[in-house]
Structures are given as structure tokens and as C-alpha cells.
Amino acid sequence: MKLSDKKRQDILAAAEQLFYKQGAEYTSMDQIAKQANASKRTVYNHFETKEVLFQAILLNMFERVEAVNTISFSADMDLKQQLTAIAKQESDLLKSDNFLRMARVVFMQMLKQPELAKQLGNNKIGCMRFLESFLQEAVNNDSLKIDNIEFAAKQFVYQLKSFIFYPRLYGFEIPTPAQETQIIEEIIAMFLARYENRSAKV
Amino acid sequence: MKLSDKKRQDILAAAEQLFYKQGAEYTSMDQIAKQANASKRTVYNHFETKEVLFQAILLNMFERVEAVNTISFSADMDLKQQLTAIAKQESDLLKSDNFLRMARVVFMQMLKQPELAKQLGNNKIGCMRFLESFLQEAVNNDSLKIDNIEFAAKQFVYQLKSFIFYPRLYGFEIPTPAQETQIIEEIIAMFLARYENRSAKV
DNA sequence: AGTAAACTACACTGACGAGTTTACTTACTA
DNA sequence: TAGTAAGTAAACTCGTCAGTGTAGTTTACT
Numbered sequence: 001m002k003l004s005d006k007k008r009q010d011i012l013a014a015a016e017q018l019f020y021k022q023g024a025e026y027t028s029m030d031q032i033a034k035q036a037n038a039s040k041r042t043v044y045n046h047f048e049t050k051e052v053l054f055q056a057i058l059l060n061m062f063e064r065v066e067a068v069n070t071i072s073f074s075a076d077m078d079l080k081q082q083l084t085a086i087a088k089q090e091s092d093l094l095k096s097d098n099f100l101r102m103a104r105v106v107f108m109q110m111l112k113q114p115e116l117a118k119q120l121g122n123n124k125i126g127c128m129r130f131l132e133s134f135l136q137e138a139v140n141n142d143s144l145k146i147d148n149i150e151f152a153a154k155q156f157v158y159q160l161k162s163f164i165f166y167p168r169l170y171g172f173e174i175p176t177p178a179q180e181t182q183i184i185e186e187i188i189a190m191f192l193a194r195y196e197n198r199s200a201k202v
Numbered sequence: 203m204k205l206s207d208k209k210r211q212d213i214l215a216a217a218e219q220l221f222y223k224q225g226a227e228y229t230s231m232d233q234i235a236k237q238a239n240a241s242k243r244t245v246y247n248h249f250e251t252k253e254v255l256f257q258a259i260l261l262n263m264f265e266r267v268e269a270v271n272t273i274s275f276s277a278d279m280d281l282k283q284q285l286t287a288i289a290k291q292e293s294d295l296l297k298s299d300n301f302l303r304m305a306r307v308v309f310m311q312m313l314k315q316p317e318l319a320k321q322l323g324n325n326k327i328g329c330m331r332f333l334e335s336f337l338q339e340a341v342n343n344d345s346l347k348i349d350n351i352e353f354a355a356k357q358f359v360y361q362l363k364s365f366i367f368y369p370r371l372y373g374f375e376i377p378t379p380a381q382e383t384q385i386i387e388e389i390i391a392m393f394l395a396r397y398e399n400r401s402a403k404v
Numbered sequence: 405a406g407t408a409a410a411c412t413a414c415a416c417t418g419a420c421g422a423g424t425t426t427a428c429t430t431a432c433t434a
Numbered sequence: 435t436a437g438t439a440a441g442t443a444a445a446c447t448c449g450t451c452a453g454t455g456t457a458g459t460t461t462a463c464t
């Protein structure tokens with residue numbers, strides 16, 4: 001790899017780390033240069049402004065997070081187990097450093113510039129990318145009975161976020177792994193209590 | 203009212219408004235002074251530092267938000283109606299300017315200083331102040347069947363927050379009043395599907 | 405080896421913000 | 435109505451930070 005490319009990577013890595021730790025606003029370009037073992041001038045040769053660097057990092061983070069493993073409905077398997085698999089995968093995403101890193105930066109920025117929220121808010125992330133189709137198939141299969149699938153999907157994901165993600169994002173008390181298993185079980189129990197089709201043909 | 207007291211009020215009002223609009227970090231003391239029609243020196247005569255002013259405003263906001271109308275369980279009334287009343291009241295709180303104002307300032311700060319979250323996170327707010335007792339009474343009355351009451355209360359409140367509060371806080375799409383009524387109905391339907399005691403003595 | 409592109413250190417500009425100082429004026433109170 | 439408590443405008447210190455300019459060095463390619 002050329003030196004120039006390596007420097008670029010170093011700068012991105014340094015900036016990401018610092019933005020994550022302290023927030024974009026509290027990270028100076030001097031700090032980034034130092035952390036990247038690059039001169040400030042080199043930083044500016046690669047990224048015209050701090051804003052450009054910031055956007056580049058957001059893009060970077062999004063790409064890494066977007067690789068979600070789609071889980072499709074299978075009529076043969078136990079529905080509860082399938083939902084548990086989805087919840088576990090989503091919970092892993094919500095807990096991952098990559099995701100939290102991105103979230104901190106993005107949420108901070110969203111509180112400041114509501115335009116950003118409008119711009120990003122529509123991007124479905126994590127299991128929301130396939131959950132609605134999954135539920136639709138389960139409904140078609142008479143395993144579930146749901147009127148408003150979009151809403152049901154949100155109920156599922158919002159609960160995961162509320163218990164797993166927000167506590168980490170804001171620094172509230174974080175559930176232990178044992179509690180987390182419990183939480184996922186309870187969320188699914190509630191979801192099935194509401195939406196399981198009890199008059200299904202056996 | 204003495205001029206001195208009036209100035210104090212003006213400064214608090216100006217600071218609150220600006221903190222709300224732009225975040226505490228992006229509001230300068232000069233701006234606050236100007237908005238309050240006070241000289242910068244007067245601002246500093248009332249509040250030693252920006253941090254002190256910030257704390258005073260937090261306190262102010264909390265006091266205004268803390269006045270929650272406690273709703274107690276009544277064995278005579280329909281449980282669903284009672285839960286709806288609680289949800290409506292909570293939703294009104296979550297939508298209120300006072301609450302959103304405070305939340306914006308606090309959440310912004312929490313993303314930056316996780317210590318603040320630990321400090322504030324334990325304060326139960328809104329219906330969380332009485333919901334657990336309410337549910338406990340409903341359980342005692344055999345109307346509900348709940349193992350973990352604290353968790354169930356969170357499930358209830360977290361869903362309200364996810365659908366009503368966070369969209370407003372971050373600038374996502376906000377549900378219409380009609381949708382909101384629907385949302386509350388659905389949340390309660392899910393809650394009752396999970397926790398209603400079907401083997402209750404009639 | 406020679407050249408161009410990219411890197412480096414470092415000093416610099418210009419803006420902004422927290423908090424202070426000064427010299428002066430206005431408002432309350434005894 | 436005299437004195438003091440509080441307010442005012444404006445200039446000032448000191449620190450930080452985004453971004454630039456310069457002169458010299460290193461890297462990579464031919």
C-alpha cells in the first residue's frame with residue numbers, strides 16, 4: 001500500500017476513535033493529526049474540512065453496519081426460536097462497538113441538526129431490513145395474526161432498543177448477559193401473546 | 203418585583219430557550235445576555251459560571267416536570283380504561299414543551315458526560331412514579347398476572363417513549379393525533395394480551 | 405540519479421467564547 | 435435626598451480551534 005493511502009486510513013481510524021470517545025465537536029484536527037501520526041497539513045490534504053472528514057467517517061461506519069444477515073421465515077421451524085434468533089442477532093448488533101460508535105456520533109449530531117434525522121431516519125437498519133417480510137410470511141403461514149405489520153415490527157425492535165441499546169448509548173445501567181437473555185425471552189413472550197395465531201390449523 | 207429578581211428570571215428564561223434551541227454547548231453567555239436584555243456582567247453577577255447557570259436551569263425544568271398526577275388502581279373500573287388514562291397522561295407529558303425542552307438539553311449533555319446519566323437515570327419520571335404500585339394492586343386484585351412488575355412497567359413506558367417521545371426528540375416522523383390514539387390502543391392491547399389474568403375469578 | 409508528489413514541522417491568521425475589569429448610570433431604601 | 439446595591443457598555447485577557455502558508459524532507463516512480 002502506498003504511503004498516501006496508509007496515511008488516509010490512519011487518519012480515518014484516528015478520527016473515528018476520537019469522535020467516538022469524545023464526540024466530533026470535542027475533537028480537534030490537531031488531536032486527530034497527532035493520533036494518526038500525521039501532520040495537520042496532511043490531514044487537510046486528504047480532507048478539505050473537518051466536516052468532510054466527519055461525513056467520510058459516517059459513510060464508513062454505515063457501510064460496516066449495513067452488512068446484516070437476513071433471516072427468512074421457515075415454516076418448518078419453531079416460530080419462537082426463529083424470533084429469538086432474530087432478537088439475538090439484533091441485540092448483538094445493538095451492542096457492537098461499531099454500532100455504538102456510529103450511534104453516538106449520529107445521535108449527537110441529530111440532536112443538533114434535525115435535518116440529519118430526516119435524512120437518516122428512513123434508512124432501515126439491522127433487522128428492520130427484513131423483519132417486516134419475515135412477519136408477513138409468518139402471517140401468510142397462519143402462524144401469526146397481525147393487522148399492521150409495520151407497527152408490529154416496530155414494537156419488536158423498539159423494545160429491544162429500549163432495553164439493550166439506549167442504556168448503552170446514554171450510560172444508564174446496562175443489563176447483565178443473564179438479564180439480557182431474560183429480556184429477550186420476555187419481549188418475545190409479549191410479542192407472541194399479542195400476535196400468535198391461536199386458531200391456526202394444526 | 204425588584205429589578206434584580208426580574209433580571210434573574212429573564213436570564214433563566216433566555217438561557218432555557220437558547221439551550222433548548224441550540225444546546226447548552228452552542229450557546230454563548232453573550233447570546234444569553236443579549237436575549238435577556240441584560241449586560242453580560244449582570245449574567246455573571248447572578249450565576250458565577252455557565253455551568254452554574256446550566257444546573258439552575260436543569261433544576262428549574264425538573265421541578266416543572268415533576269408534578270405528575272398519580273393514578274391509583276380502582277377495582278371497580280375497567281382496567282383497560284385505567285391503563286388508557288395512564289398512557290394518555292404519560293403521552294401528554296412526553297409531548298409537552300416543558301418535557302421536550304428539558305429532554306433535549308439533558309440528552310445532549312448525557313451523550314457527552316455519562317456521569318450525568320448515572321446521576322439522573324435513577325430519578326423516576328412521569329408515570330414510572332406510580333405505575334409499579336398500580337400494577338401491583340392490579341395483581342393483588344387478580345386482574346393482572348405479572349411475575350416481574352418492574353420489568354412490565356418498563357415495557358409499558360418504553361413503548362410509549364419509543365413511539366411518542368423519541369420521534370419528537372430526534373426529529374423523526376411524528377405520528378398524527380389519530381395515529382397516536384391507535385398507538386396507545388395497540389400498546390395496551392399488547393400489554394393486556396401478555397399480562398391479563400384470564401383465570402380471574404369473576 | 406532525478407523529479408514530482410506527498411509528507412513534515414511549525415508559525416501564523418482570524419474567529420469565537422468564558423470570564424474580568426473599568427468607568428459610569430440607574431434603582432431601591434433609610 | 436444621600437448612599438449603596440445592582441445594572442450597563444465596552445474593551446480586554448487568555449485559551450482554543452479551524453484552516454493556511456512556507457520551507458524543507460521523504461517516498462515512489464522512471
